Amino acid sequence: MIRTMTLALGLAFCAGQAMAADRWDGADELPVHPLACDGAAGAAVAKPYDGGKAVNPPDKAGKPITLIDVPKLIGIGYFNATSKGIQLAAHELGNVTATTDGPTEAKIDEQIRFIDNAVTKGIDGVLFAANDPVAIAPVLKKALSKGIHVVGYDANSTPDAREWFVNQAExxxxxxxxxxxxxxxxxxxxxxxxxxxxxxxxxxxxxxxxxxxxxxxxxxxxxxxxxxxxxxxxxxxxxxxxxxxxxxxxxxxxxxxxxxxxxxxxxxxxxxxxxxxxxxxxxxxxxxxxxxxxxxxxxxxxxxWNPVDLGYAAVYVMRAVVDGKLKPGATEVSAGKLGMLRVVNGSEILLGSPFVFTKANIGEFDF
Amino acid sequence: MSEGGGGDAPGGWPARLAGGWLARLAGGLPARLAGGLPARLAGGLPARLAATMRRLALRQEAVLGVILVLALVVLGHLSDRYLTAENLLNQGRLMTEVALIALPMTLVIVTGGIDLSVGSTLGLAAILLGVSWKKLGLPLEAAIGVALLSGAAAGFVNGWFITRMRVPPLIMTLTTLAFYRGLAEGISAAHSVRGYPDWFATLGQGEVAGVPSQLWLLLAMAVFCWVLLARTGFGRSVHAIGYNEVAVRFSAIPADRVKLLVYTLSGLSAGLAAWVFVSRVGTTRSDMGMGVELDAIAAVVMGGASICGGIGTIPGTVLGVVLIQLLKNGLALTGVKGDATIVVIGAVLIASVLFTNLVQLRGWRAR
The missing domain is CATH 3.40.50.2300 (Response regulator)
Structure with a gap:
């Protein structure tokens, strides 16, 4: 017990020291990549595709597919909004059926269980928002190994455990x-x-x-x-x-x-x-x-960012993967009303500029 | 003793004494379920056979066994992916942590106590495993030892306060539920520890003789707890304390030492579960094991243990854990959503507890 508490105190003191003097307090010391002032996309750092690959997935190009969406947890406004976007895209596309199901608390083991069950049940694709990037990796890799496509959004896994990740904002x-x-x-x-x-x-x-x-x-x-x-x-x-x-x-x-x-x-x-x-x-x-x-x-x-758009984009990305339109090395992907979305950072799709809620639009959101 | 209560339930005096429909149900239902002839009508060997059958039918384990088989048949009929060796073994993998905690929890509950801190102990042990390896530079083998020891220590602290300071178990372990989780969060400083070497994943993700590795550990633990509770003087003391602690104290049984050991075992097992969990998911987080105490207690109670102490068996608990896991899995595979699954599990739990109570009430009437 004493050892434990000494450890706790020690670590608490060690943390939060050393700050780079020239940066604002509260900043880390990692390299920075400021965007251009006019918002032009900076020269993208070329990075090869680092996502995983579904092993011999059945060819369902243009055919109806069934997806499961496993967010961090269900029943909160934020993931209700992503789920709404997912249904919106599925409806628009017409050949996608998507079900949102997940834990009622953001627990890693519960989330793993949901994905595991979906994989056992047999499904064409998994959409996820990870509670932990590493903990979720084994079950996602299992899905990939069974020919199930995997696309993440909101919270990433390790890159090799999924094919693409829709990044809401850099x-x-x-x-x-x-x-x-x-x-x-x-x-x-x-x-x-x-x-x-x-x-x-x-x-x-x-x-x-x-x-x-x-x-x-x-x-x-x-x-x-x-x-x-x-x-x-x-x-x-x-x-x-x-x-x-x-x-x-x-x-x-x-x-x-x-x-x-x-x-x-x-x-x-x-x-x-x-x-x-x-x-x-x-x-x-x-x-x-x-x-x-x-x-x-x-x-x-x-x-x-707009979580409805985030879920919406995830479905379009999944459809593009299944249809063979989004392959490793691609630089952009078409996402319905959102237009063309950019591929960044190897295997991520950037949702776009952040969303600014103002008096004019805030009434449309509930999360 | 007479078993003739079934027929006269509506009019009999005990029913009127207990009053109302519950007692009437209690009189009628189990007798009809047990289905035996009234004992006084039969004589000799058939009577003894009938009595044995009745005892068996009334045993919670038998009831659970029937429910389990029923669930397997029905759900197996609804999904062809359910009753496969792969799925069942995989479910075994997923339930190990809860089972490891539920086994000693049975002993705790049989003493008339409760241990709410096991989930937090799991989190603390997991964090100490990660931190002592990554931050303090201990060899990983030693870090595993730290996790097990800290689990045992956490349980010992509970037991010490409960026996020496006479803090009620509910209060003590509720306190440490918060305290251990707080320590875990403080020590982790909101960072998870990752990057474990490959060999470390063997326990959580590997297989031994075609069976998930951790199931062997679970089997050993189950046999150990079963022998301890059902076949040793220690186990009889555990039961005796739950029945009547005062009497135990007057009969020179070291009640405090027994309880101290039981709580320490509970903590140690939580440490063991932490090791299995970290190995399965390959990451260490301070929120690990949150709420697992409730899953474990639910399984123990479903297994027929009385929350008031004195009653409970290891086979019952094992059946409880297995039933909950396979119900969750089977319902998910047949397309039932997560929130509805929780409701079904809750209903089964209530039904099973109600049944136990009815049986006990009937036992009292028969006396």
């Missing part, structure tokens, strides 16, 4: 959208602060790095004040945002919320300080969490 794309929206709302030479979860949370750290890199390049006068940690705790986020408002006063023109908790809490802090219109809040969050603030006009842009 870190640099989200970063560009965040910084662009902030610069547009507050002006190019104003100052802002960041409310994040912790400095070491992987996704947030990655986004902050890319935001830093993109701002250096495209909005160099935008002034970063500081980054504060607020876990993913509602109260703490609110308190931290309020502290930033009080500490920096007039200087503070904008707040970035890096989590779906920090963003609404920051909006609440700004609302309660009666600073709507003076301090802008731009952040990653879900429409449901942000609806009151967007409708009141206090928040103008909530950056995320």
């Amino acid at each position: 870190f640099n794309g989200i970063a560009k959208s965040m910084v662009d929206n902030m610069a547009r709302e507050v002006g190019e030479d104003k100052a802002f602060a960041i409310v994040t979860s912790t400095f070491t949370t992987p996704n947030q750290a990655r986004w902050i790095s890319e935001m830093w890199a993109y701002a250096q390049q495209c909005h160099p006068k935008l002034h970063w004040l500081e980054t504060v940690e607020a876990q993913e705790d509602n109260n703490l986020s609110f308190n931290q945002a309020t502290a930033l408002i009080n500490k920096h006063g007039e200087k503070l023109a904008g707040l970035f919320g890096m989590t779906s908790v920090a963003t609404p809490a920051s909006a609440e802090a700004v609302t309660q300080a009666k600073l709507c219109g003076k301090v802008a809040v731009v952040g990653l969050a879900t429409p449901n969490g942000m609806r009151p603030y967007v409708n009141s006009g206090c928040v103008k842009s909530v950056v995320l």
